[in-house]
Amino acid sequence: MLDKSFDPKEAEARIYKMWEDSGAFKPRAAKPTDTKDDNFSIVIPPPNVTGSLHMGHALNNTIMDILIRFNRMKGKAVLWQPGMDHAGIATQMVVERKLAAEDKFRKNMSREDFLNHVWAWKEESGGIIEQQLRRLGSSCDWSRSKFTLGASPNADAEEKAAQQNMGDGVTKAFVEMYEAGLIYRDKRLVNWDPHFQTAISDLEVETKTVDGHYWHLRYPLADGVTYEHPITDEEGNVTGHETRGYVVVATSRPETMLGDTGVAVHPDDERYAALVGKEIILPLVNRRVPIIADDYADPEKGSGAVKITPAHDFNDYEVGKRTGHELISILDDRGHILPLDIIPEEFHGLFSVKARKLVVAQFDEAGLLTETEKLKIEQPVGDRSGVVIEPMLTDQWFVDAEKMAEQAMAKVNDGSTKFVPENWKKTYDHWMANIQPWCISRQLWWGHQIPAWLLGSGGGKAARWTNAEETQQHRDEDAEFEVIWDKLSNLPVVTADAEQVPSLLLPILNNVDEIALVETIEKTGVLVEVKVKTKLGQALQFTFHQDPDVLDTWFSSGLWPFSTLGWPENTEELARFYPTSVLVTAFDIIFFWVARMMMQGLHFMKDENGEGIVPFDDVYIHALVLDEAGKKMSKSIGNTLDPLDLIDGVTSDVLVEKRTRGLKNPDKAPQIAKATRKAYPDGFEPYGADALRFTLASQAGQGRNIRLSVERIAGYRNFGTKLWSAASFGQMNGCAPVAGFDPSTATLPVNKWIISETAKTAMEISRCIDTYRFNDAADAAYKFTWDTFCAWYLELSKPLLSGEDGTEKDETRATFAWVLDQILKLLHPFMPFITEDLWAKVAEGRDSNLITAEWPTYGDKLVDADAVAELEWLQTLITNIRSVRADMNIPPSKKAPLLLCADTLDPRLDTYAPQLSPMARVEHVELASAVPDNALQTVVDGVQYAIPLAGLIDMDAERKRLAKEIEKAQKEIEQIDRKLGNEAFVAKAPEKVVILQKERRAGYAAEVETLQTALDGLG
RNA sequence: GGGCGAUUAGCUCAGUGGGAGAGCACUACAUUGACAUUGUAGGGGUCACUGGUUCAAUCCCAGUAUCGCCCA
Structure with a gap:
């Protein structure tokens, strides 16, 4: 005997364990007959190790599990590869916050100590999301679970061996891409997050519209230069001129003027033509900067003149590059004004927003502030930190994404990888076609440290001399030292193996000098000391440090479809399951992840002809899960639903508590609580994972x-x-x-x-x-x-x-x-x-x-078409009888005979009498030559049936009902006749359609005829 | 500013060049027989608007309006 109903609480854990113990989640053994189509694989979008299950995971994993279970049952060798992402910034943030609560700070720790804390935290809570994914029923092969950062230093040997390739692969990928010229180090303007004090990629910057100001500033012209500036009325007509000794520039970030290097006007802007080549005396800092002509200045906007701050604005950077301006960085890593000689002391150390106020105040005081305009401005903020992003000039590593994007686009264009739904291809194409260099270095600790060695300071220059001879000798040596130093400091040494540093130095040094010997004298951890023997026979010592920066998490995520299968080892799984069958993900990480996997997959995975192999056959892009009002679920709005609450059930009290806990803006709590209680006054029942x-x-x-x-x-x-x-x-x-x-x-x-x-x-x-x-x-x-x-x-x-x-x-x-x-x-x-x-x-x-x-x-x-037709007839008959009875309010308890108005009895009625009785309340079936009085009537397949119900039928109502049905059918007939009467329709429409319409008409006509007979019979 | 998408029943959403659909909600009826976490039946829509293409448009095209998202 089965219980009354399914009990998810009891069954889910028991069944999941049974599956996992049975080994069903592992791919079946390979068969010699297996072709590519017999292998089915999906790599999980690795959840952040910091994460917990949200509705997006639930949808994503449900879809993958449907595909996985379906294909497994179809007999394919199925691998659903799970794992987690180390999520650099997010994880470092969580752990730093946790440490801060204990009054511990990363700044006061060694890198090693801090990383130990992160690993400890990962061990403690990193498995939560995998447990949660199990609750959904996800049938991943957990025994193969991978972590983008590999094994913890404290892991056992088995775990270390299992995860070894994850780190090795990233190093190999970096080195190979560097050697192929796809990775380079450059000093460029990057998005700088002053909170985390790291560079971030374009994708990690969100643009927010906020209330802001445009301050219109007067920049006085140098050397007493004046010009005639046109005065215009509201419609833009020139009404006169005034003599000005200044130009007006407008900016939402006045503090950057401390680093201005010029003012640009449009080359065709007649108003300022005479000023090009003249100079301006920057107020506050009293620096002379030139007025230059550049297309970037838009004559239609504001005054038409724009200040140029190449080191703190992406557009200005380009202008500066074009016109050969020097770059003046005025901010430190935290977004504070640098104590530069060229900046007045009162600004030193001020946070940018404070500096802004002071700049405005000083301009105002000097009578140089002409206008303060309130308007909405677009502000870049870090997607993790939420703070304003500053463009900063720093040394970073970049991927030349443009080169890699070409093939990644081509492979989608030729159908090697298909987007489903197709329209996402456009989004992908558009981004790929406009791709920017990808900044991959992060000034963080939690991540893959970049396998590059940079010349450190304090090399072997310490020797000092006492007499003239020695002095001269050392001067020669010193000159040699400088030559070598200059050469080396321009080039990072990229290698997976620190031992290789000296041998990689040789070709570089041989080009500039006759260096006889390069050897390692010491190598400890991230430090390599090399000895260089110069032509003077002197041994100079140089210290190389491994670049302290780590790689963007997405760099390693981009390797996921093959790193999880064992790459760079040549594993059986790689041969069987790459390329993966389908990638299932939401659209919001097409750029972050899908695009990067395409680029890196095509670069590293090659077929026998050296042609890149795409990482997946299909990319299925699914929807976002929104709340019931259609809003994105978000902690700060307090409209999130925890999938586990829907599975296990939750009271409204607990739900409210969860939604209002740890809000960024605690003022919102009562409002969220109220809305939650209103929407879910009884909380949720335990619906179970299946539902x-x-x-x-x-x-x-x-x-x-x-x-x-x-x-x-x-x-x-x-x-x-x-x-x-x-x-x-x-x-x-x-x-x-x-x-x-x-x-x-x-x-x-x-x-x-x-x-x-x-x-x-x-x-x-x-x-x-x-x-x-x-x-x-x-x-x-x-x-x-x-x-x-x-x-x-x-x-x-x-x-x-x-x-x-x-x-x-x-x-x-x-x-x-x-x-x-x-x-x-x-x-x-x-x-x-x-x-x-x-x-x-x-x-x-x-x-x-x-x-x-x-x-x-x-x-x-x-x-069996005959059986299908027969049962469809039976269902129509039963439905029609039920319908006419219900229309006439005949109680189900009242059974009645079914009269077939025909010459011979349909044997099917006998066959199905046992079904007609309970289902259509038919007492018995008999043949009738005429419809008796007081009977309901219905037509099935053009055959008339009557249900005598003397005394129970309102004959007037029955007449109305029949008339209504006739009218309905006649309307259909009219519509069809209009079509069939149209010569063009008969001539041009496909024959099939015409025949169908004729058949439909015949059907309705027969119905009308029979119904009319019935109606007439009622008198 | 550029791009993408949406607009179909009270609500949430499918759908198709040729008969307008589902679930929920609603209305009426039913109640010992698998199931009330139920059954039967029913009502309810100018398929946003305006034009065009077509023998035929909810569907294709163009435009308008409203809403949403992405990029700058």
Whole structure:
């Protein structure tokens, strides 16, 4: 006996453990006959090690698990590769915050000590998200889980061996890309995050619109120069001129004027033509800077003159480069004004915003502030820190992304990788076509330290001399030292192996001097000391430090599709599972991740012809999960839903507490609490993972966001209960799977019909999953289970199952059990827990688990068109009888005969009398030559039926009902006639369409005729 | 400013060049028989608007409006 309903709390953990213990999550053994199509693989988008499960993960993993389970059941060798991302900035931030709470600060620690703290934290909480993914039912091969940063220094030997390639791969990738000229070190303007004091990439910068000001500043001209500046009215007409000894520039960041190197005007701007080449005396700092002509200045904007601060503005940087300006950096790493000689002392050390106020005040005081304009300005902020990003001139490492993007675009264009839905290709193309150099160095500690050695300060220059001879000798040596120093300090030494540093130095040095000997004298950790023997025979000592910076996390994430498979080792998994079958992700990381994987995959993975191999055949981009109001879920808005709360249930008190805890803006708490209580006054019931998964799948329409509806989750939980109860019915009626049952041998039309429908549904679901139409697949499974199987077949089978023992009963029992088995299989990818539980419970001693059962692929051969037609007729008949009875308010308890108004009795009516009785409340069936008075009438396939119900029918209402039906049908006929009467339609429309319309017309005409007869018969 | 997308039943959303759909909600009826986490039946839509293409447009094209997102 089955319990009353499925208990997710009890079953989920038990079943998940059973799966994992059974080894079902590991790919099956390779077969000699396996082709590429027999291997199916997905790499998980690695969640941040700091992360916890959110709805986006739930959707993402549900989709992947559907694909994985489906393909596993189809008999493919399936690998779902899990792992986690070290998430440089995010993790370092979390750990620093945690340490700060204990009054410990990174600045006061050694790098090693700090990293020990991070690793300890990772060990402690890094596994949480993997546990949470298990709760969803994700069938990843956890034994292969990888971490982008490799193993912890304290890990055991086994773990170290398993993760070894993760770090080695990153180093190898960096070195090879450097050697190929795809990575370079450069001093450039980068996005600087003053909070984390690191460079970040363009993608990590968000633009926010905030209230700001435009300050209009007067810059006096040097040497008493004046010019005639036109005065214009509101419509822009010149009404006169005034003599000016200044130009006006407008800026939202006046403090940058401390680093101005000029003022630009447009070359065609007649107003300022005479000023080009003249100079300005910058107020406050009293520096002379030139007025230059450059296209960047827009005559339409403001005064038409713009200040140029090449070291603190990306546009100005370009102008500065074009016009050969020097670069003046005025900010330190924290965004404070540097104590430069050229900057007045009162600004030294001021935070940029404070400096801004002081600059404005001083301009105002000097009468040089002409206007303060309030307006919205676009402000760049760090996506992690939330602080204003400063363009800063620093030495960083870059990937020449433009070069790599070419092939990455070409491979999508030629279809090697397909985007689903297709329109995301445009987004990808657009970004790739406009790609900028990718800044990959970060001034952090948590990450892959860059495998490059840089010349450190304090080399072997310490020798001092006492007499003239020595002095001269040392001067010579010193000169040699300078030559070597200059040469080396321009070039980082990039190598995976510190031992190689000296040998890499040789070719560099040989070009400039006759260096005889380079040897390592000491190598400790990140420090390499080399001895260089000069032509004077002197041994000079140089110290190289490993670059303290680490790589952008996405650099290692870009290697994920092959690093997780063992690269740079040549592993079996790499051969079997690369390229991966599909990448499943949300659109927001197409640039961050998908694009980088394409570029790096194509660079490192080559076929026998040296042609790059794409990392995945398909990229399926799914929606974002929004709240019920269509807003992005966010902690600060307090509208997040924790998938585990929906699985396990939660009270509204706990929900409110979770949503209001740790808010950036605690003032919002009461508002969030109120909204939460209003939306979910009773919290959530424990709906279970299956219901959540099914809801997400059913809403995963392509190219749409998902507004997660809790009501729908409840609906799909009910669906599970429905399935459970149908299984329970089967069990009570002896419908156990029959070994060796061949569905094609069924004889009863009702069984042949449900078998046909099963086969059709299986084809439909397969097709939908194969084409990533998860909502359609879920719908098809839902409809078949609830409507076709439970509502129709189950009711139709009741008379057979409760009837006399015999072959018909046996066949029906076997069919019922077979169909239920197919349903469990078809639903398994969507609802793995309840289906696996039922699989075991509806049959004793199965020899396999559902997770590895064979997917139904019967094709058309089980479809019996005659049986389908017969049962469709029966369903129409039953539906029509129910409908007319309901229209006339005939209570279901009142049974009535069914009269067939024809010459001969349709034998089918006899056959299905046992079904018609309970389902259509038919007492018995008989032939009638005429419709009696006081009867309801209906038409099926042009045949008239009557249901005599003397005394129960309001004949007036029946007349109205019939008239209404006739009218309805006639309207259809009119519409069709209009079409058929149109010569152009008959001439130009495809014959199929014309025939279809004619058939439809005939059908309606027959109906009208019969209904009219019925109506006339009522008098 | 550039780009992408959306607009279909009260709500949330499918869908298609030729018959307007689902779930929820709503209305009526039902209640010992798998299931009330239920059953049966029903009502409800100018498919945003304006033009065009077509024999035929909710669907294709153009424009307008509104909303959303991405990039600058």
